Amino acid sequence: MFTRTLLCVSLSAAAMPLMADTVWMKNGDRLTGTIRLLDGGKLLLETDYGGSIPLSWSKIATLQSDHELLVKENQITGERAKSLLASDEGKVTLANGDTPKTVELASIKQIMKPKPFVEDFLWKGNVDVAMDYKRAESDTDDYDVDLKTQARHGKWRHNATVDYNRELRNDVVSTDNWGTEYALDRFLDEQWFWQGRLEYKRDKIEDLARERTVGTGPGYQFWDNELGALSVAGLLNRTDYEYADGEKDNFYAISMRWDYNRYLVGKTFELFSTGEVGKPLASVADYSLDAEIGLRYKVTDWASLNMKASKDQVSGSDGDKDETRYTVGFGVGW
Structure with a gap:
């Protein structure tokens, strides 16, 4: 049921320009803003209506973002995802060219914006x-x-x-x-x-x-x-x-x-x-x-x-x- 609802929401969102990142909570809430980072079990979402909001990572169902993000499944190595695509509850898809990869949210330790050298x-x-x-x-x-x-x-x-x-x-x-x-x-x-x-x-x-x-x-x-x-x-x-x-x-x-x-x-x-x-x-x-x-x-x-x-x-x-x-x-x- 969650997947069907999420698909409908995603198709509706695709019909208009995506202006912000989106986070779906397990209780059904949908929050929009800019994903800044995930660390210590908290996802920091910057919004224009409530400032920076820390969200409990364990309460998030899935999320999506059109921004490039560095996603770490351990403390050392990470993968640069061109975007994040919403998936089934408890999962997210890392879109990177022709080889998207769906991973468990529980396996992700850190998310952050890659910092340019110049x-x-x-x-x-x-x-x-x-x-x-x-x-x-x-x-x-x-x-x-x-x-x-x-x-x-x-x-x-x-x-x-x-x-x-x-x-x-x-x-x-x-x-x-x-x-x-x-x-x-x-x-x-x-x-x-x-x-x-x-x-x-x-x-x-x-x-x-x-x-x-x-x-x-x-x-x-x-x-x-x-x-x-x-x-x-x-x-x-x-x-x-x-x-x-x-x-x-x-x-x-x-x-x-x-x-x-x-x-x-x-x-x-x-x-x-x-x-x-x-x-x-x-x-x-x-x-x-x-x-x-x-x-x-x-x-x-x-x-x-x-x-x-x-x-x-x-x-x-x-x-x-x-x-x-x-x-x-x-x-x-x-």
Whole structure:
């Protein structure tokens, strides 16, 4: 009975231009929109009437799409389907030329849109804000703002970050620092790229008052798709330190940088981590570490709640630095 009904619906839909993907639920509901991804048992359907809707994969009868999608029946290999065709309940047909293949929905682990190597223009980013006010025997005002944005054009990728931290205890400033960074990546193929970057940090409280870094080196993009991204880069850096007492140091160092994010449960959660660990080639410092790890929970398509731990450490220099921060706040993404 389901197959007969589905055939009638499909024939009716074929009589008009297909403007959207279609998902048939086991309870008889029919939803239209754009299929974004399947992961963690949730199919993310973007609609113009309800935003992004996560649908339980086990409740879906079948689906169809005119868009090219990457369909994975395991976590490693996948098949690019030119389109998806509705089939019997619990099945879908992968249309790919003259050899369509019908598979069980239960066998499919992931669905996502293939990401092109060369893109005309893509811009994304987020701003996270955390504020904490405590009024007791010891009053505390804490502010933390982080901006991260990325733009991709052809084989070029622009990365920029800005962060600001300030804390007052009983009207006395105990933390006051900010930093900014710009990195430019030139992709040599789909995974290898060459990076150049500039970084500046200013701290009005710690002995290490200013850090300036210029670096360059190769990088590797392990993956970059609808489910997230992971890239690493090995850099040769020139760093200048300026201390609060006016003393200065400069040296060369090698470092390893990483940038990771992974969406979970139909993009409801995002796990992210960025950072850099470096080793000076001179005896100015033993090592440096600047890293963060956190989790975002999406409240809407653009708003999220986040919690994050960050660490900024320089060991073995005249102005040793070891700062760890934990923040919970609100974010906006695009």
